[in-house]
Amino acid sequence: MSGVLRPGQQYDSATGDQGVSYGRIKPEGVDTTHGAILYLEDIVVSFDGFKAINNLNLDISVGELRCIIGPNGAGKTTMMDVITGKTRPTSGTAFFGQTMDLTRMSEVDIAHAGIGRKFQRPTVFEQHSVFENLELAMKMDKRVKTTLFARLNSEQKDKIAAILQLIRLNGQENRPAGLLSHGQKQWLEIGMLLMQEPQLILLDEPVAGMSDAETARTAELLNELRGKHSIMVVEHDMGFVTEIAQQGKVTVLHEGSVLAEGTMAQVQADERVIEVYLGR
C-alpha cells in the first residue's frame, strides 16, 4: 500500500483522527507526471469570519524556485500552514503531485510525502544539540521500531558533517540548540531541512535576522538547490528576492489571494504592488 490517500478519508482536526497510516507507511514517490508538484485551488481559510486566505490559486512546478511576497498579513504563512497540514482550509483543494490531497493528510504524512518547512520564527529542538537536531531531521524510516534500533553509519555521519560545514555550525555541534543566536537558529533550521531531503521546500522568511553577507550566502545556497528541489520562498527582503528569483516567477499575495504574478522586474513595476507592498 502506498501513502496515497484513498478517497473519502478524512482528517478530523478535533479528534486528530489522521485517517491513515500513522506514519508507518513510507510513501512512494510523488506523481508529478504533469510537471507541477503543488496545486492550490480556490483555497479559503477563514478565522471566525476573517478570511486570511481568499480563493487562492497557485501552482508550483517541479524544480521551480518560486518567490512569494506580499504585505504583512497577506496570508503567506497561512498558506504554508495549509500546505503542511497545520491549518485546514475552510474550502478548496491542495494537491501534492497529482494524487495527494494535502487537505486530508496529517502533518506527519505530509512531511513523509516530501514537504519540508522552515518556520517564520526559527523552531529547533532547543534541548537537543545541534548535531542531534540534524540527526533527528535526517531522511530515514521514522517509525518507532526502526528508530529504537537506529545507529548512525559513517555515510550518515559524513552527511551531517557536511551540512554542519554548510550552515557553519561546525565546532558548535554539541551545543544545545537553544543557546544559539537567532540567526544561527535560522541556519540550523535550514540545515535540518536539507537533512530531510524533501522534494518541496517551504521557506518562510529564511533571511530574517541575517546579516547582509549571510543573506547573500543563503541566496547562493538556494541558487545551488534550484532544480534539485522545488522551493517556495517567502521574503520581505527585496534584494534577496531579486537575487534568487532571477528570471523565475514571483507571486504577490494580497488579502489572501494573488495580486500579481510575473518576473521580479514586472512585479516591482506593478502599481498595485507598489501601492500595497513596496511603498514609494
Next chain:
Amino acid sequence: MTFRKICASIVLLVFSLGAHAAIDGKLLQALSGDDPDARIVAVNSIAAMGNEEAVEVLTALKNEQLFVKDVAVYMVEGEQAKDLASGKVQKLPDDAEAITINNRLRAALDSALSGLKLFSPDKNTRLVAATALEKEATPEQLPLLNKAYLKENDSEIKSRLQMLIATANLQASDPIVRKAAVKALLDSPNPNLKPVLQKMLTQNPDGSYNETDASIRVEAANTLNAIDGRLARMEFVGNLFYGVSLGSVLLLAALGLAITFGLMGIINMAHGELLMIGAYTTYACQMLFRKFMPGALDAYLLLALPAAFLVSAAVGILLERTVIRWLYGRPLETLLCTWGISLILMQAVRSIFGAQNVEVANPAWMSGGITVLGSLVLSYNRIIIIFFALFVVFAVWLLLNKTRLGLFVRAVTQNRRMADCVGVATGKIDMLTFGLGSGIAGLGGVALSQLGNVGPDLGQNYIVDSFMVVVLGGVGQLAGTVIAAFGLGEVNKFLEPVAGAVMAKIVILVFIIVFIQRRPQGLFALKGRSVE
C-alpha cells in the same frame, strides 16, 4: 396516634385559654417518672388544660428545661426556677435533675403544641402549627380543625387547614364527603397522601377494592396522578437546584485555583489547604464572637468573610514571597513544592486546632430553608452560597478584565519578562495575584464551612475536584471554570438518583476523560496561533 386522644378535650378548652390552674402534682410526677406511657398520658392531660401554662410547661419540657428534685418539678426561667406545683419562684436546687425526653415523647409534645398553637394569636405560629399537622391529619382532628378553620382569617392558613380537613375526610364514611375530599386534594403537594390514595386504589385478594365507590376511585387516581406529576416536577426542580448548589460549591472551591493555577500556572497542591485556612478562620471568628459578643453571634460571618480573605491571602503572599516566586516557569517543581507546603499546613492545623473537626454552626439566618412546591426544601445556606459564588465570580471577572491591575496580571502570567520590560513590577503583581487567588480560596473556605466539616483534611477533599473543574473549563478561562463547575454539578445531580452516588462519581470522571478527548484544551479552548 397520641394526638387523637386529646383533640376533643382541646377543642372544649381552647376557648377558655387563660384560666389559671396549677398543674396537678400527679401529672407532674408521671411526667418526670420512668413509665413512658404514663408520661405521654401526662403530656396529653397537660395539653388538655389548653391554657398558657400548658403551652409554657410543654415547651419547657420539649427544650429540656424542666427539672425534678424529689417530687418537686421546676421550670427554669432565666436565672430562676419555678416550682410548678406551688408556683413559687426560687433558685434551682443544685442537685435537681433535668427531665429528659426521647423522640416518642418529643413527637407527642410537638403534636400537642401544634394543636394548641393553632389558636395562637400569632399568625406565624399558627402557620407553623398547621404545617406541622400535615403529616397526620386524621378524622379525630376534624372538630379541632374545623374550629380552627372557622376562626381563621388568614387565607394561606385557611387553605392549609382546608387541605388538612380534606385529608382527614379521606377516611370519612360518607362517600360524598370522601369524594369531595379526594377532589379537594387535587392541588395538594403533600407526598404523604400517596400511600392513602394508593390504598384506596388497591384491590384486595377477593377482588374488592378498598374504596368501594368506583367514581371515587377515578377521582383518587386523578388526584394521585396530579400529585405524582407535581412530585416529578418537584424532583426535577430539586435536582436542578441541587446541581446549581453543588456547582456553586465546586466553583468556590475552584475559583482561587483558576487564578493561581489557571492564570499563573502554579500547580498549586496547597490550594485545598488555603480553603481549609479560610474555614478555620471562620471557626476562629465564630469563637471570637462567642467569647466577646455572644449576642451578635449570628453576625460572625460578616467578620469571617473579610478575615478569611485576608488570612488566606496573607498566607498565600507569604508562600509566594518565600517559596513560589523562585519557581515561575517551572510548573512541575511547583507541584512538588506546594505538595510539601500542603503537608506542613495540614499538620500545623492539627497541632494548633487538633486533629478533630471543629464545629462551625450556621447562623440562624442560614439555618433551615424555604419550602417550595409543597415539600421541596431549598436550604438557606445553599441559596446564599449560590449567590455568594456568583458575586465572587463577578467581582473577580471585573477585577481581571476591567482594571489595569487585571491587565497587568494577565500580561505577567503570559510573558513575565516582557511585562517587566514594559514597566510592570512583576514581583508585586505576582504577589498580588497569588494573594488574590489565595484570598478567594479563603472565601471558598468560608462557604465550605457552612456546608461540611471543618477539619485538617478539608482541603484534600476538594483539591482533585478543583483541578478537574479548572482543567475542564480550560486553563486560564474564567468563564470556562464557571461553566465547568455548574455543568459538573448538574450532571452529577441528575445522575445521582439514577446511578447512586458512587457510580455517579465514576461516570462523571469518565465523562471528563471523554470530554477532554473532544476538547483537548478544555471547554473554552483558545483557538488559533496564540495558543502555541
Next chain:
Amino acid sequence: ADTIKVGILHSLSGTMAISETSLKDVALMTIDEINAKGGVMGKKLEAVIVDPASNWPLFAEKARQLVSQDKVSVVFGCWTSVSRKSVLPVFKELNSLLFYPVQYEGEELEKNVFYTGAAPNQQAIPATEYLMSKEGGGAKRFVLLGTDYVYPRTTNKILRAFLHSKGVKDTDIDEVYTPFGHSDYQTIVANIKKFAAGGKTAVISTINGDSNVPFYKELGNAGLKATDVPVVAFSVGEEELRGVDAKPLVGHLAAWNYFQSVKNPVNTEFIKKWKDYAVAKKLPNAATVVTNDPMEATYVGIYMWKQAVEKAKSTDTDKVIAAMGGQTFKAPSGFELTMDKTNHHLHKPVMIGEIKADGQFSVVYKTKAPIRAQPWSPYIPGNEGKQKL
C-alpha cells in the same frame, strides 16, 4: 529490661487522624496511670508510638516494625477494618498481640487479636430493634445509608437479614452508599424524604468519618427532624459531634456501648482523668475534650492486658492470650466487662443515646447486663457453629 514496651498504632495524620489521634492520647494517659500505680509486674510501661498515616500498607510495615524492631509486647491500635486486615498477617506471622478498640463488622476471629469494640450484635442489631419498638418510634421502613466499604456493607447485610427475619420486606428497605469523603448529601436527603412518605421510616447510618458533618448539616437544613425520621448512627459519637452544631440534630440517635453522659463513679473519674490529662499535656482544644466509646474500649483493653500479664506473670503472647479469657474490668460504662473465655470479644452493654443540643447523648435505652459478642452473625448463613477460634 526494666520496662515493658507497648506499641501504639494509630493514624496521627491523613484522613483517619480525626478519629484515631484521641485514641493514641487515651492510650498514653492509661499507660501513665498504670505507671503511676507501679506499672505492670513492677516494670514501667514504655509506649512506642508510630504514625501509619492512614495508609494501609504502612500499617503493616509499622506493625512489623513495632513487633520485630521495637520488640513491643502488645500493640494497641487500628480503627478501620482494612487497617486491621492489613496488619493481621503480621501479627499472625510474628505471633504477637493486637488490641482493637473499635466497633466493627464481625466475621473475623483471630487468635492474635482482642476485640474490645462492639460486634454487630452488640450495636447494630439492638439499635434496629429499638427503632422498631414503640419507644423507638415503631419504624416500618429503613434506609440503610453508609460509606461504601466493608464495615457498612457487612453491617447492612446483617441488618437486612435481621429485618427480613422481623418481617420487613425488601421494598421497605433502601440501601444507599456514598464514596469516602462524600460531601454533598442533597440528593440523598431528598430521597430519604421521599422514601419516608411511604410510612414510618428510620435511617440507619454507617457513614464514617468526614462525611457525617455534611450529612447532618443537610439533614438539619432540609428540616428532617428526629421525630419524623430518626437517624441512628454507629460511627458518630461525642468526638464526631464536636465538629457539628448539634442543635438541629437533637433527637437523632447513636448506638454504642458507652456514652460520656453515663453517670457512675468510674465514668466520672475516667472523664476527669481524661480532661486533666488533656490540660496537662496541652492537647489542642483541651478545654472541650470529650470521651467516647472507642476511647473507653482502648482504656479497658489496656487494663485487661495488664491484668492478664499479671495473671500470666509474663508478657509472652501465648501466655497472655491464655490469661485473657475471663478477665473482668469495671469499665466507665458502669458495667463490669468480661473478656469472653473463647471468642476474644468483650461482653458489652448496649446503649442507645439521643443527641442533645450540647453534643452529648442522653441515654434512652440500655441493656440490663453486658451482652456476649457474636462475631459470626447468626444472620449470615453458614456462620452457625463458628463461634470459637
Next chain:
Amino acid sequence: MLEVKQLHQHYGSSHTLRGISLSLKKGECMALLGRNGVGKTSLLKCLMGVLPVTEGTVTFEGHEINKLSPHDRARAGIAYVPQGREIFARLTVEENLLMGMANLPARKAGKIKDEVYQLFPVLKEMLHRRGGDLSGGQQQQLAIARALLAEPKLIILDEPTEGIQPSIIKDIGRVIRLLRERGDIGILLCEQYFDFARELADHFVVLSRGEVVASGGQELMDGDDVKRHLAV
C-alpha cells in the same frame, strides 16, 4: 544619556560580551552592527536589565542603573523592542498597546494615541484580535507601536525591520528619523539591514565576538573596516 563602560557578560562559562563601552547622546541614533551571534541581542538585554552583567557599568541620564530591575528601567524611560517580538499572545492588540504604557502612571495611560494608528493602520483594524494571531510582520509592528507608546527617553530596537514589508519599513524609518529630529530621545538600533541602519544612524558600533571592533560616525559606515567585520 546612556553610558556603557567595560561591560562583560557570561552565559555560564561562555564569555559573551567582553568589555563593551559605548555612549549615546540625546537626540542621537546609534546603530549596532555585527554578524549573527556576536552578542548584539545580549548587549541590548543587558541594557534593559533582562540579563545580569558580570562586570562594568551602565549609566542612564547620570544614574547608574546596573542594579535596577527592567521595570524600573522602563519607568526611567527606556523602551525596548525585543528580537522575536515578545508580544502578549493572548491579550488583544488593544491590550498589548495599553501594556506599552504600563510604565506610566494610570492617569496618563488611559488612551492610545492616534499617531500609532496613523503609523500602523493595520493595528487599528485588528484592535480586538489576539496579539498571537497576528502575522509575523503585524506582530513586529505591534511591538514597535508598544514601545512608542511608552513615551521613552531611550528606545532600544532589536532588528525592528525583521519580517516587515518594505513600505512599512520605510514608514518605520520615517518615524525613527522623526524621533531623532525631535531631539529629546536616544535611539539604539540593532539592525542587520545595513542600508536601513546607515540612513538613520548618527553613529555606529560594530561588534564581533563580544567586542567593539569598529565605531564612528555615519560617514565611516561605508568603510572597508565595517564591511570586513560584517562579511562572512
Next chain:
Amino acid sequence: MTTMKGLFSRPAWTGIVICAVIAVLLPILNLSFPAGHALHISSYTIALVGKFMCYALAALALDLVWGYTGILSLGHGVFFALGAYAHGMYLMRAIGREGVYQSNLPDFMVFLDWKTYPWYWSMTDSFWYCMALVVLVPGVLAFIFGFFAFRSRIKGVYFSIITQAMTFAFMLLFFRNNTGFGGNNGFTDFKRILGFTITAPGTKAALYLITLLILLSALFLCRWIVTSKLGRVLQAVRDSESRLMFIGYNPLWFKLFVWTLSAILCGIAGALYVPQVGIINPSEMSPANSIEMVIWAAVGGRGTLLGPIIGAFTVNGLKSWFTAAFPDLWLYALGLLFILVTLFMQQGVLGLVSKLKKQREPV
C-alpha cells in the same frame, strides 16, 4: 539532561554496582546469621528494602514518560495497582480453603453470596496466567487510554488531569464491593506463592532478589531506550511535539510506546509489591498515591533514570524513619524536604551531586 551519550558517568556506574552488591548481600546476611548477630540484617529491613525497590521501579517507569517524554502522569498508581491486583488474584486463589469461610472462593465472595467466580476471575488460579495479566492489564489499559488521548493530542495538564480522573475512577470502582475485588479491604492474608509459604524467610529472600533483578534489568532497559535515537525523539516530543511532526515523526506512536511500556513496568512493580507487603487495596489508586510517585521522581531528579530510584528510596526511607521517630512532627520534616529540594536542588538529589562535582572540577 541534554546529551544522552554518557547517561551514567563512571561514578554512577560504580554506585550502581556497589548498591547492587549490597542489595544482594542483605538477604544473604539475613538468612545466614541468627538474630542478634552483629552481621544479622533483620527481616524488617529486608521487607522494607524490598518494598522500596518496588516503589523505585514505579518511579523509574514514571521517569520514562515524565522525565524523558514530558508526559506527566498523575495516574500511574492505577497501573501499579492493577499489576498488584492481577498478582493478588493468584495469591487469593492460592489461599485455597484456608480462608475464614473455608470455601473455594475468597472470603469476600462468600460473604457477598457469590457462588462462582465471575468471568474475570477465570483461570486466575494459574500463576503464569496471572503473570501475563500483570503485564497485559496495565499494558492494554495504557494502550487504549493512551491511544485515544494522544490521538486527540491531549497534552500537558490536560493529560495529567485525565490520568488523575482515570485513577480516581478506578479507585471508586474497586472500592465497590460488587465489583468483585474485595472492596475497600482488597486482597490480603495471602498464604502461599507457587506452593511456598509466603511468610517463610526463604520465600521472602527470593521475592526480594527477583525484585532486585527486575529493577536492575528495567534500569538497563530504560537506559538503552533513552540513549537510543528513540530516546532523542522522545525528548523532542517533550520539547516541541509539533515541530517533530513536520520532520516526519508521528508522536502518537512514540508516546504510546513509552507510555505503554511505562505502564507495564509499573504493573510489574505492583505485582512484586503485593506478596512482599501483603495487601493490595483500592487506596493504592488514590490520586494522592500517584502524586507521591511523581514526587519520588522529582526529589531524585527527573530525566536521569537513577534519580527516581534514589528519590523513591530517599522519600520512603525518610518517611519510614520519620513516622516512627517523630510521629507528631514528621509531616513538617517531609514537607520541608520537598520545599528545600525544589528550591535548592533543581535537578533533585542527583542534580545536587553533579552540581557539587562540577564545582570541584570547573571546566
